[in-house]
Amino acid sequence: MRIAQVAPLWERVPPPGYGGIELIVGHLTDELVRRGHQVTLFASGDSQTLARLEAVCPQALRLDRETLEPEAYAVLQYKRVLDAAGEFDLVHFHTSYPALPYAEMLNIPVVHTLHNGFTRENQQVFQHYRHQPFISISDAQQQRIRELNYVRTVHNGIDPASYPFVEEPADDPPYLAFLGRMSPQKGPHHAIEIAKRSGWTLKMAGKVDPIDRAYFEAEIAPQIDNRQIQYHGELCHRDKVRLLGYATATLFPITWEEPFGLVSIESMCAGTPVIAFNRGAVPEIVAHGATGFICQTVDEAVDAVSLVEDLDRENCRDFVERHFSVSSMVEKYEAAYQKVLNEFWSRNGRPVSEPTLAA
Amino acid sequence: MRIAQVAPLWERVPPPGYGGIELIVGHLTDELVRRGHQVTLFASGDSQTLARLEAVCPQALRLDRETLEPEAYAVLQYKRVLDAAGEFDLVHFHTSYPALPYAEMLNIPVVHTLHNGFTRENQQVFQHYRHQPFISISDAQQQRIRELNYVRTVHNGIDPASYPFVEEPADDPPYLAFLGRMSPQKGPHHAIEIAKRSGWTLKMAGKVDPIDRAYFEAEIAPQIDNRQIQYHGELCHRDKVRLLGYATATLFPITWEEPFGLVSIESMCAGTPVIAFNRGAVPEIVAHGATGFICQTVDEAVDAVSLVEDLDRENCRDFVERHFSVSSMVEKYEAAYQKVLNEFWSRNGRPVSEPTLAA
Numbered sequence: 001m002r003i004a005q006v007a008p009l010w011e012r013v014p015p016p017g018y019g020g021i022e023l024i025v026g027h028l029t030d031e032l033v034r035r036g037h038q039v040t041l042f043a044s045g046d047s048q049t050l051a052r053l054e055a056v057c058p059q060a061l062r063l064d065r066e067t068l069e070p071e072a073y074a075v076l077q078y079k080r081v082l083d084a085a086g087e088f089d090l091v092h093f094h095t096s097y098p099a100l101p102y103a104e105m106l107n108i109p110v111v112h113t114l115h116n117g118f119t120r121e122n123q124q125v126f127q128h129y130r131h132q133p134f135i136s137i138s139d140a141q142q143q144r145i146r147e148l149n150y151v152r153t154v155h156n157g158i159d160p161a162s163y164p165f166v167e168e169p170a171d172d173p174p175y176l177a178f179l180g181r182m183s184p185q186k187g188p189h190h191a192i193e194i195a196k197r198s199g200w201t202l203k204m205a206g207k208v209d210p211i212d213r214a215y216f217e218a219e220i221a222p223q224i225d226n227r228q229i230q231y232h233g234e235l236c237h238r239d240k241v242r243l244l245g246y247a248t249a250t251l252f253p254i255t256w257e258e259p260f261g262l263v264s265i266e267s268m269c270a271g272t273p274v275i276a277f278n279r280g281a282v283p284e285i286v287a288h289g290a291t292g293f294i295c296q297t298v299d300e301a302v303d304a305v306s307l308v309e310d311l312d313r314e315n316c317r318d319f320v321e322r323h324f325s326v327s328s329m330v331e332k333y334e335a336a337y338q339k340v341l342n343e344f345w346s347r348n349g350r351p352v353s354e355p356t357l358a359a
Numbered sequence: 360m361r362i363a364q365v366a367p368l369w370e371r372v373p374p375p376g377y378g379g380i381e382l383i384v385g386h387l388t389d390e391l392v393r394r395g396h397q398v399t400l401f402a403s404g405d406s407q408t409l410a411r412l413e414a415v416c417p418q419a420l421r422l423d424r425e426t427l428e429p430e431a432y433a434v435l436q437y438k439r440v441l442d443a444a445g446e447f448d449l450v451h452f453h454t455s456y457p458a459l460p461y462a463e464m465l466n467i468p469v470v471h472t473l474h475n476g477f478t479r480e481n482q483q484v485f486q487h488y489r490h491q492p493f494i495s496i497s498d499a500q501q502q503r504i505r506e507l508n509y510v511r512t513v514h515n516g517i518d519p520a521s522y523p524f525v526e527e528p529a530d531d532p533p534y535l536a537f538l539g540r541m542s543p544q545k546g547p548h549h550a551i552e553i554a555k556r557s558g559w560t561l562k563m564a565g566k567v568d569p570i571d572r573a574y575f576e577a578e579i580a581p582q583i584d585n586r587q588i589q590y591h592g593e594l595c596h597r598d599k600v601r602l603l604g605y606a607t608a609t610l611f612p613i614t615w616e617e618p619f620g621l622v623s624i625e626s627m628c629a630g631t632p633v634i635a636f637n638r639g640a641v642p643e644i645v646a647h648g649a650t651g652f653i654c655q656t657v658d659e660a661v662d663a664v665s666l667v668e669d670l671d672r673e674n675c676r677d678f679v680e681r682h683f684s685v686s687s688m689v690e691k692y693e694a695a696y697q698k699v700l701n702e703f704w705s706r707n708g709r710p711v712s713e714p715t716l717a718a
Contacts, residue, residue, distance in 0.1 A: 071430065072456060072480035079460065079487050097431060101438065102460065121431035128438050 001337065004091040005029045005051065006081055006099065007043040009073050012060040014048065017236055018207065020262050021115045024156050024329075025094050031330040040088070042077055054080060071098075078102040089351075090337055097122045100129040109344040111135055111151060111336065117259055118144050133340050135333075138281030141259040151336045155284070156260050157329025158320070162237070163269040165317050166245035175201040176305065177247035177272070179240060179263050182220055183212040187277065189219045190253035192229055193298050194275070198305040202251075205232040205243055245270030249292070249308040252276035253301060261285060268292070269320040271313035275304045285324075291316045360696065363450040364388045364410065365440055365458065366402040368432050371419040373407065376595055377566065379621050380474045383515050383688075384453050390689040399447070401436055413439060430457075437461040448710075449696055456481045459488040468703040470494055470510060470695065476618055477503050492699050494692075497640030500618040510695045514643070515619050516688025517679070521596070522628040524676050525604035534560040535664065536606035536631070538599060538622050541579055542571040546636065548578045549612035551588055552657050553634070557664040561610075564591040564602055604629030608651070608667040611635035612660060620644060627651070628679040630672035634663045644683075650675045 005028065011019035014026030025041075026049065032039045033050040041047065045055030046063075056077040061070045074095065081091060082105055090109045093099040096116050103110045113135045118126065126145055136142045136153045176195055180186035188204060195202035204224075208216045224231045235243060244250055250267035251274075258280035265285060267274050274292035276282045286292040290311065293304035322328070345351075364387065370378035373385030384400075385408065391398045392409040400406065404414030405422075415436040420429040433454065440450060441464055449468045452458040455475050462469045472494045477485065485504055495501045495512045535554055539545035547563060554561035563583075567575045583590045594602060603609055609626035610633075617639035624644060626633050633651035635641045645651040649670065652663035681687070704710075 067480060069478055069480040072478070072484050075456060075460065075484050076480075076487065079484070097434060101434065101464075105460075105464065119428055119431070121426060121428040125431050125434050125438070128435065 002038045002087060002089045003032060003040070003337070004081060004084070004088045005032075005039060005041045005043075006077065006091065006093045006095055007041060007047070008095055009044050009057055009061050009070065009077065011044070011062055012046045012048070013041060013043045015060075017234070020156075021094055023158075023262075024113075024115070027157060027159060027326040028330055028333060031326050032333075035330070035334070040084070042081060054084070056080060074098055082106065090340060092333075092337075097125040097129075100125060100132060103132055104129065107348075109133075109337075109340045111340045113137065113154070114141060114259070117257070133343070135336055137260045138284050140257065140281045140284060144257060144259075151339055152332070154329060154332040154336060155324055156262055156265070157324050157326040158262070158265055158269060159326050160269055160317070160321050163241050163266060164245065165269075165314075166271045167313065169248045169272065169313075170246040173201045174248045175203050175246075176275075177244050177250045177267070178202060178204040178206075179235075179244060179250065179267075180206045180252075181212065182206050182208045182216045184215055184219075185254065185256040185258070187251075187253035187255050190255070190277070190298055190301070191251040192220070192223050194251055194253065194301045194305065195229065196223075197298070197302045200248075200305060201228055201230070203230045203232060203243055203247065205235045205240065207234045241266065241270055244272055247272050249305065250274050251301070252282070252286075253298070254279050254282070256280065258282075264292075265320050265324040268316040269324075271317050273308050273311045273313070273316055275301050275308060277301070287319060291319045361397045361446060361448045362391060362399070362696070363440060363443070363447045364391075364398060364400045364402075365436065365450065365452045365454055366400060366406070367454050368403045368416055368420050368429065368436065370403070370421055371405045371407070372400060372402045374419075376593070379515075380453055382517075382621075383472075383474070386516060386518060386685040387689055387692060390685050391692075394689070394693070399443070401440060413443070415439060433457055441465065449699060451692075451696075456484040456488075459484060459491055462491055463488065466707075468492075468696075468699045470699045472496065472513070473500060473618070476616070492702070494695055496619045497643050499616065499640045499643060503616060503618075510698055511691070513688060513691040513695060514683055515621060515624070516683050516685040517621070517624055517628060518685050519628055519676070519680050522600050522625060523604065524628075524673075525630045526672065528607045528631065528672075529605040532560045533607045534562050534605075535634075536603050536609045536626070537561060537563040537565075538594075538603060538609065538626075539565045539611075540571065541565050541567045541575045543574055543578075544613060544615040544617070546612035546614050549614070549636070549657055549660070550610040551579070551582050553610055553612065553660045553664065554588060555582075556657070556661045559607075559664060560587055560589070562589045562591060562602055562606065564594045564599065566593045600625065600629055603631055606631050608664065609633050610660070611641070611645075612657075613638050613641070615639065617641075623651075624679050624683040627675040628683075630676050632667050632670045632672070632675055634660050634667060636660070646678060650678045 007013050007025045011022040013022045015022040029041050030050045039051035041049045041051040042054045044060045045058040057073045093112045111133045130148045133151045134148045178191040244267045264274045268291050274286050278294045288294045295301040366372050366384040370381040372381045374381040388400050389409045398410035400408045400410040401413045403419045404417040416432045452471045470492045489507045492510045493507045498512050537550040603626045623633045627650050633645050637653045647653045654660040
């Protein structure tokens with residue numbers, strides 16, 4: 001099958017550090033190539049891929065300090081996809097609502113993965129284009145806008161080889177981990193409260209976006225003593241995995257309907273159970289009482305800390321390998337593509353030389 | 360003629376303070392209505408217009424502190440234009456390159472005014488869509504990208520009634536004016552040098568954008584003594600016009616190819632000649648030796664200061680009334696619309712009920 005993958009341009013594919021969407025697109029693209037598909041990746045020019053790379057800009061826009069109008073590159077990218085549409089059996093957009101009007105112009109099967117949360121503004125755009133085929137990254141995400149034409153849910157998948165399994169967590173001292181943006185949505189203030197009330201050390205890491213600076217200075221910074229409550233700034237992949245892997249538990253005390261939550265599967269993959277709040281996709285990702293605990297309140301999370309050491313760390317990893325690996329993700333994407341093709345053909349007739357799923 | 364005007368959403372139409380594009384769109388829209396056209400204005404909901412208003416967002420996005428994704432409103436706006444296209448004989452976009460792919464989807468005559476400067480990124484988008492009909496706001500602007508399908512140049516126009524004529528400039532002390540963003544492109548550092556070397560008082564006003572903050576602190580702020588070199592911050596329209604009108608000359612020492620330069624015609628309209636650097640559209644806007652002086656260097660500008668009092672202030676205003684009034688601008692736009700219609704019809708055949716220019 002000839003597939004176009006259209007990635008965001010902010011980070012390269014795969015990203016050197018942060019960049020959940022670009023990470024997933026990279027895994028998906030390479031695995032599709034390994035399975036024999038002809039894949040073209042529309043991404044920044046510094047991307048590394050097994051697919052044919054169509055580079056719109058020379059490097060990730062985050063690194064390009066001269067770019068005043070990153071959106072212009074997105075417009076160029078979509079134009080390139082339109083111009084090359086005849087070369088593909090299907091176009092897969094990972095670039096959220098701005099791609100929708102362009103998708104309408106394509107007379108070939110198209111599908112969009114909803115990597116981001118919905119906002120007040122973009123909801124209206126999605127509503128206008130609700131007949132486009134969408135893939136949600138959790139069933140919970142579909143509840144946010146029920147009217148969209150969902151093909152199916154495909155949970156994110158990661159490569160277990162990138163997350164070495166840690167049999168025994170650190171004990172000098174044992175600690176809880178928090179990893180994520182220092183924003184109210186991610187709940188680092190809850191993580192601190194859980195650690196303080198349970199008497200555990202907390203190791204936190206994650207970036208502070210400009211919009212969250214005031215929150216961080218007011219609610220988080222005053223509580224960091226770098227003994228019990230530690231903040232390690234932004235970490236590279238290796239240090240991040242180490243922080244998660246050597247923790248006794250990872251806290252995921254989100255305060256919003258997070259559509260997925262990659263850090264939970266990263267943690268479990270390294271063997272570390274997750275203590276999470278019951279919001280968004282958490283019930284689809286954490287197996288309560290097996291790979292972690294799903295809690296309603298800070299009180300319940302404090303109780304869970306005392307139970308978490310009884311969970312089987314190997315079970316956490318097995319769980320991710322079975323449900324959230326790259327290969328399970330790509331199998332589901334292949335099934336979704338076939339469904340999109342069938343629906344498109346049923347409306348528009350089959351093409352003369354029919355693409356087959358296996359290359 | 361049934362015309363859609365598509366305005367940026369950042370400021371309302373017309374803007375309460377800054378916002379050159381929204382000002383021009385407001386003048387154009389109201390004057391077209393006065394001339395009997397049926398005009399629909401796509402703009403923010405707080406806009407004030409004689410036309411039918413199609414509001415995509417309740418208020419100017421600049422005022423909407425909750426909007427995280429202003430671009431989503433632009434996508435919605437274009438979608439609305441597409442859906443309503445059957446109601447119009449022509450769609451006039453004022454929203455730069457993001458509108459281009461949508462314009463391609465319209466099967467009716469379309470035209471774009473190039474209000475902004477070109478950037479490295481957006482140039483590539485314009486090149487891709489170069490066959491779209493474009494109106495430049497100066498002939499000089501066309502030199503930046505020659506390959507576009509230019510319909511014609513239409514210089515910006517203002518309403519002389521909003522710029523009271525000042526017969527006698529201030530003399531206690533007499534001063535030079537500088538009005539514009541405090542950015543290197545606008546050349547406030549040159550204005551200061553011209554004032555210091557000629558021994559004149561300089562009154563400056565204009566905003567400091569975040570991107571220009573370092574330049575302002577390093578190059579401009581240390582020279583402000585609020586006696587000879589004064590900085591008055593951002594001014595409202597009335598104070599701005601007063602600052603320009605009571606000056607002996609307005610300095611316009613730009614360092615880039617500015618496509619128009621509204622402040623020059625605002626100054627001349629109030630009676631104040633302009634001493635400008637020979638860049639961008641300056642030769643099309645300032646009549647050298649009559650309504651100001653066009654200079655190559657700071658030296659020449661210093662010399663011009665000593666000559667500028669000999670220029671006839673009434674002549675400056677007449678010049679604007681003749682060449683840069685709203686009515687002269689709208690006449691040229693009407694001619695441009697007719698040209699766009701004729702070219703569209705010659706390719707696509709005439710509509711059954713042909714729109715006529717006079718309503």
